[in-house]
Amino acid sequence: MKAAEFASKVRSGATVLGYWAVLDSPVSTERIARLGYDYVALDAQHGLMGYSGWLHGLMAIDASGQAAGLVRVPANNATYIGQALDAGAAGVIVPLVNTAEEAAAAVRSVRYPPxxxxxxxxxxxxxxxxxxxxxxxxxxxxxxxIETPEGLANVEEICSVPGVDGVYIGPSDLCIAVGGKYPNDPDVAEEFDAALVRIRTVAQDAGIVAAIHTASGEIARARIAEGFTFITVASDLTHLEAAAVQHLDEARGR
Known part of the structure; x- marks a missing residue:
């Protein structure tokens, strides 16, 4: 999908579904990009890849002729953002944004002068x-x-920054941000759900995208029903491990 077409679809509020890649494996990334996902996001923050992995992954996504390629950059840094965009990313996901000023800095790194x-x-x-x-x-x-206590506290100001196309929820860090001892901690389920509603509602009121990462297609479907329009499903590494375990258990009759 062409970047301009993808951006227009996202900004219109249409639902888009994507996939998450953490492996430096252009061949598997290309195959995933052909499956019908609207985008594939390469994880340059926690993923197992360097700059050449971003470049080759984006080339593989483009070779599919279907999905748009995004990069979750390592940090809110103009060099990282510029490198991802120069390599052909149709957009960036910027981690750990805590304030409106930090959001504005991310926007400036994405746009050319003036x-x-x-x-x-x-x-x-x-x-x-x-x-x-x-x-x-x-x-x-x-x-x-939005994935830190400070980011959550400032979500209204962050969503009002001109040029921010959307806010992306990292559920693991957000769970910890609301007091969880670990991701998916059931002791803070109520607080976590309230944070999701708050972020989504504020984003929608600001006219920008409410985006979220999910662990499965089932959870993704539930998030769509809640009103999220930009939803990522799982990752290549977790799916590879789950499939391998399933086949091993079946072979051993477990």
Whole structure:
């Protein structure tokens, strides 16, 4: 899917479903990108890949001719964001955004002057995105993550920052942010659910995307019913492990 087409679909409020890749495995990433997902996100923060992994993963996604390629960058840093976009990402997911000022900094890193400070050097992205700065600005997405106590406290201000296309919930960190001892801690289920409702409602009221990561298609379907429009399903590594265990158990009659 072309970046501009994908950005338009996302900003319109249409539901998009994506997949998460943590492995530096372009061949498997390409196969996943052909399955019908709207996007595949490469995890450059916690994933097992360096810059060449971002580049080759984005090339593999583009080769599928179907999904858009996104990158969850390692940090809210202009260099990382610029590298991901220059490599051909149709958008970035920026982690650990705590304040409106930090959200504005992410937006500036995504946009070219006069609206931002992205340096011009689209070594690969120019093949498909832009290459005119204004066209690139319109075609790429900036999603910021709400996953800390401070980010949750400032969600209204973050969602009001011009140029932020959406807020992306990292459930594991958000669970810990509301007092959980570990991800999915049942002792804070009520607080976690309240945080989800708050973030989603604030985003919708601000006219931006409410995005979330999920562990399965079943959970993804439930989040869609709740009103989330940008939903990621699981990851390649967790699915690989689950499939391997299932086949092993079946072979051993367990």
């Amino acid at each position: 609206h931002g400070n992205r340096s011009y050097g689209p070594m690969r992205s120019a093949l498909r995105i832009g290459p005119k700065p204004a066209d690139a600005d319109a075609a790429v997405l900036c999603l910021v993550m």
